[in-house]
Amino acid sequence: MTRSEAEELVAKHGSQQKAAVAAGVGRKAIRLAIARDEQPKRKGRSLSEFRSSHDKSFIIPNKIREAIKQLSPSGWEYEVQFAKNAGISLMDLGNYRDEFVDYWLLIKSCGRRAWAGSPSVARHMKEMIE
Numbered sequence: 001m002t003r004s005e006a007e008e009l010v011a012k013h014g015s016q017q018k019a020a021v022a023a024g025v026g027r028k029a030i031r032l033a034i035a036r037d038e039q040p041k042r043k044g045r046s047l048s049e050f051r052s053s054h055d056k057s058f059i060i061p062n063k064i065r066e067a068i069k070q071l072s073p074s075g076w077e078y079e080v081q082f083a084k085n086a087g088i089s090l091m092d093l094g095n096y097r098d099e100f101v102d103y104w105l106l107i108k109s110c111g112r113r114a115w116a117g118s119p120s121v122a123r124h125m126k127e128m129i130e
Contacts, residue, residue: 001025006033060096063088068103071117076125079104079113105129 001023009019010030020027051058067086071077077085083093097104102119105126106112116122 001029001033003033003036006030010034056092057096060088060092061099064093064096064100068100068115068117071115073118074121075117076114076121079115082115 006019009023010016013019013022016030016034017027020030023030063086067082070085071082079093080090083090086093097113103117103122104113104115105122107114107129109129114125116125
């Protein structure tokens, strides 16, 4: 029995008990038919939600992109502070650094890396230290 059928019987007969007697079923069957469709059906979560919550190959690059956006287009930051700003570990940053080769440079004189807010700033910084 569907919800709409149960509701029609109840409306026609005035109560769930009278509708059940008229339909030849127990009152519980009428009550369950009415309640069954009232509960919203769950869709579940999508794979993209799972990916954005648990897949490091998605999360870390997005955090790096966001940290680059936080630097002004003409700004820069040493890698340690950049990783802190991005909310990621240096190990994670090191694992995904090659995807952003245009945005960072190695300063050989002090052995540190710097991240720039744009590829043009990174190129200009590389020219300054070479």
